Amino acid sequence: MKIEVGLERPERFRPAYPEEFELFSHFEVTAGIPTVLFAITTWKENGKPNVCFHAWSCFHGDRTAFFAVMGGLYQHTHTYANIQRDGCFCINFLPLSAYDRLVETIRCNDPETDEFAAGGFTLARAKTVCAPVIEEAFLQVECTLEEAKDLSGAGITAMVVGRVRHMAVEAAYAQGYARYGREGFMLLAPAPQDLVTGAPNASAIATVRIEKYD
Numbered sequence: 001m002k003i004e005v006g007l008e009r010p011e012r013f014r015p016a017y018p019e020e021f022e023l024f025s026h027f028e029v030t031a032g033i034p035t036v037l038f039a040i041t042t043w044k045e046n047g048k049p050n051v052c053f054h055a056w057s058c059f060h061g062d063r064t065a066f067f068a069v070m071g072g073l074y075q076h077t078h079t080y081a082n083i084q085r086d087g088c089f090c091i092n093f094l095p096l097s098a099y100d101r102l103v104e105t106i107r108c109n110d111p112e113t114d115e116f117a118a119g120g121f122t123l124a125r126a127k128t129v130c131a132p133v134i135e136e137a138f139l140q141v142e143c144t145l146e147e148a149k150d151l152s153g154a155g156i157t158a159m160v161v162g163r164v165r166h167m168a169v170e171a172a173y174a175q176g177y178a179r180y181g182r183e184g185f186m187l188l189a190p191a192p193q194d195l196v197t198g199a200p201n202a203s204a205i206a207t208v209r210i211e212k213y214d
């Protein structure tokens with residue numbers, strides 16, 4: 001038996017907080033698909049460094065190029081404006097232990113704030129693009145803006161595609177499967193709704209446990 005969910009949000013779906021379904025599609029919590037969490041780093045217009053905690057993304061390419069496809073970046077963020085203006089950005093992967101500090105950069109978010117200082121992160125400069133990177137990140141990815149597209153056309157989010165120009169990997173993570181486990185990538189499991197009762201659930205933060213090799 002399948003529980004079917006269509007374009008209309010089922011009446012039994014209760015929001016976790018009043019504006020939840022003004023911000024997110026009910027399909028997000030119907031599916032609860034996990035995505036990797038990372039920080040996008042850019043310069044603000046006034047030269048202060050910006051950090052943006054981000055999830056909705058995937059990474060792929062072909063023999064000729066590799067892309068970071070950030071499927072849903074809110075257009076109201078500093079990050080969206082910064083990327084549009086400068087045409088580049090960096091992506092920083094940090095372990096679970098950095099979660100609270102990344103959230104701090106959301107709390108401290110005015111234009112005047114140095115968000116690296118707010119999160120207690122060390123600023124370094126990207127090698128190939130004009131953007132800051134987080135020194136503590138175990139994987140830093142430098143991108144130029146390839147394309148930005150408002151998929152829904154509602155002016156709320158945009159898919160921002162970055163062409164990867166350079167990567168830097170911390171030596172301690174460079175061998176074997178050190179990029180996974182508690183010290184490696186962290187993922188967001190986005191508020192999986194109870195599809196039977198419609199009750200909300202909290203989002204969960206996960207790490208990768210390897211089950212099998214291919």
Ligand SMILES: Cc1cc2nc3c(=O)[nH]c(=O)nc-3n(C[C@H](O)[C@H](O)[C@H](O)COP(=O)(O)O)c2cc1C
Nearest residue numbers: 051052053054055056072073074077078079106109
């Ligand atoms: C766990 C988590 C995941 C998030 N994922 C996204 C995301 O995928 N897209 C997005 O636009 N905002 C996301 N946010 C919200 C942004 O981090 C937040 O709007 C931030 O303040 C934007 O920063 P900026 O204005 O400095 O660019 C997420 C927040 C959290 C806590």
